[in-house]
Amino acid sequence: MNPDFEEFKRDVSWFIDRKKQVEIITENSPFQLSLEFANTFPKLTRLLKIARVVEINMNNDSFKLASWTNKNQQPFGWLIKKEQQGELPLIPNHRLLLEEMGGIIERYNEPENSWSNNHEFMFLESGCALGINDWDEYYEGCCKFEDLEPIDYKGFISFAQEANGNITLYNPINKAVMLFATDHSFDNVEFVKDQPEYTFHTINEVAEFKDYVELLAHEWLENIIYTQ
DSSP states (O other), X not given: OOHHXXXXXXXXXXXXOTTSOEEXXXXXXXXXXXXXXXXXXXHHHHHHHTOEEEEEEETTEEEEEEEEEBTTSOEEEEEEEOOOOOSSOOOHHHHHHHHHTOEEEEEESOOTTXXXXXXXXXXXXXXXXXSOTTOHHHHHHHHHHHTOOOOOOTTOEEEEXXXXXXXXXXXXXXXXXXXXXXXXXXXXXXXXXXXXXXXEEEETTBOBHHHHXXXXXXXXXXXXXXXX
């Protein structure tokens, strides 16, 4: 069995149970990345090009396990899934990411305090949604209590969700990225001006979607023990 996949199973032991039929299709399945992708996401491109990629079939769904070696000499990486295109009005850079890489549905041995920590998914279209999920009543109640005008958020697209319900969104019109979090431990976020605290936040050094993707790739590149 592939050692990266074995480490993934150890670290994310709950993900693969006896009901899942698992088959490794190939242990050398590199990403095919276009020049447009490389120009849009240069750090992510560098990261993906040095990945050890295993193609896996689980219950007739196809996944790629992208792995690297971290500074503790451990394999670490992402479980990635490609899907058929859905109907959400995703921005072109998001669509490009999904077409050539896919969405992240699990991570293993991830860096401490990474943006990926505790996420249920990142980028995967079937997890994305319009608006702020089930936080409407909470948010609008906070605005009413503080006599503040709510942001027109209903057209925003959430593209990453943490287990505690915090979501990261972008405005498809101006591409701006915000974090909606009622509770968080991040140091590099700021409350949005004229909004209730612990609702909408901006992320330092992240103006738009591609900045968020590149920030994530940078964190993982910084934790790789070697490049090839």
